[in-house]
Amino acid sequence: MTQPAEPEGASDDAPQEALSLRPLAAADWDAWYDALEVAFGEVEAAERRALWRALTEVDRALGVWDGAVPVGSAAAWTFRMAVPGGAVLPTAGVTMVGVAPTHRRRGVLTALMRHQLDEIHELGESLAVLKASEPGIYGRYGYGLAGWKLDVRIARSRVRILGPGPGRAQQQRIRLRLADPARSSAACERLYARQVPPRPGMLARRPGWDRLSLLDPPEERQGHTALQCVLAEDRRDGELLGYARYSTKVEWQHGGAAGEVRVREVTAAEPAAHAALWAYLLDLDLTDTVLAENLPVDDPLLHLVSDPRRLCPQLSDSLFVRLVEVGDALRSRRYAAPVDVVLEVADEFCPWNTGRWHLHSAGPATAAACEPTDAPADLALSVRELGAAYLGGGTLAALARAGLVRELRPGALAAASHAFAWDVAPWLPHEF
Incomplete structure (x- = not known):
C-alpha cells in the first residue's frame, strides 16, 4: 500500500536535520508499522498484520525517524513482472509508503523516494511498480499510470x-x-x-x-x-x-x-x-x-x-510503472510493429535516464535494441509517460493529445504509438 504523505508543492529534497533516514531493523518493525497505520488512519486485523510482517523484506525497508519515533516509511518487495512479449522481469514492488501527519511538507517522502530508487537501480531492477491509495503524488517521482481495472x-x-x-x-x-x-x-x-x-x-x-x-x-x-x-x-x-x-x-x-x-x-x-x-x-x-x-x-x-x-x-x-533503467526496460519487451525512433527522455529523479535513446525493433518476433545516442530526437517525453505506455495499455498518441509527448519528426508518433501498444491489456491481480 502506498500513500501520498507529502502533497504537491513540498519543496524540500531532504528531511530536516533533526530527522534521520535509515534502513529498518527487524526489532523496530512493530513501531514502524504502527506509524504506517497512523498515516493511513486504520488498524488492520491481527491476522493481516502478521502476514505483512512475515512477508516484509526488512533489508528493503526504510524508515525516517524523529529521535526514537518513526515518522516515515517505504519498502519494496522483490517481484518479477510480465511485460509485452512474455518476458517476466525483475521488478521492485513499492509499498508501505507513509508519513506521519505531523511531519508533512518536510521533505520526508522525497527523501524516501530518492533513496529507494537509488537502491533499486543498484540492485539492477529496471522497473518499479506501485498501487497508490491516492495517485496524485507519484508522477513527480516518475511513476506513470500503466494499468486500469x-x-x-x-x-x-x-x-x-x-x-x-x-x-x-x-x-x-x-x-x-x-x-x-x-x-x-x-x-x-x-x-x-x-x-x-x-x-x-x-x-x-x-x-x-x-x-x-x-x-x-x-x-x-x-x-x-x-x-x-x-x-x-x-x-x-x-x-x-x-x-x-x-x-x-x-x-x-x-x-x-x-x-x-x-x-x-x-x-x-x-x-x-x-x-x-x-x-x-x-x-x-x-x-x-x-x-x-x-x-x-x-x-x-x-x-x-x-x-x-x-x-x-x-x-x-490500478498499476503505476516506473522505468528505473530506461535502456534495459525498453529492450526487454517486444513491440507490436517495427519501430525505429529516438526518444528524448527527461528524468529528474534518475539522472542516468536523461538523454536520447535510440529504440529499434523489427517487430514482435524479434528482440529490441535501445542504446544512448546523439542523433536528433523524434519524440520528447518524460520517464512518467514512458511508464504509462510501457505495458501497452495507454498509448503514446493519447499522451500526445494531452500535451505530454511532443512529436519532433513528422510520422514518428503514429509509428511509435502503434509499436508500443499490445493486444492484451495490462492487469495487476496480485495484491501487495
Missing part, C-alpha cells in the same frame, strides 16, 4: 451468460466442484503461474504470497461467509481449467432473498471454463447482487453477458 456490480437476475459461441460441447466437458480454498491452493497457484507471461502487469507469485490470496480474517467479512472456492475441471482427466474464490451474504428484503456474492478472484485457462465459472457465480440461490473488483479492462465477461449495461462497470486506476 474494472469493478462490476451485477443485478444477477437481469443478465445471463451467453457462452463462448459454438462451444457447448466444450462447456459440457467441464465439471464444477466446490473445494476447500487452502487444500486446493497448490493447484490454483500452478494455474495462476501459467497465466502470468501472456498478461503484461501480472506478477509471478513468490513462495509465501499464496497466503495473501487465502487471507480471510473474520473481522473483515462484513457479514459474509468464510472464503469459498469452486473449481472448473475437465471431466475426462480432472485437469484444473479454472477456479473462482468468493463469499456470500444472505439478506432479506420485503420477504424476499436479496443476498450478495462478493467475488475475490476468477482465473481460467480457457474461454469455456471462464464462462462456466461466471455462470455459476450468477446463479447462486438466495442472492440478488454479484460484486467483483479488479477485473482487467478486457475481461471476457464484458462480452459474455446478455446485457453489459447491467454490469455497471466502474473504471479506476
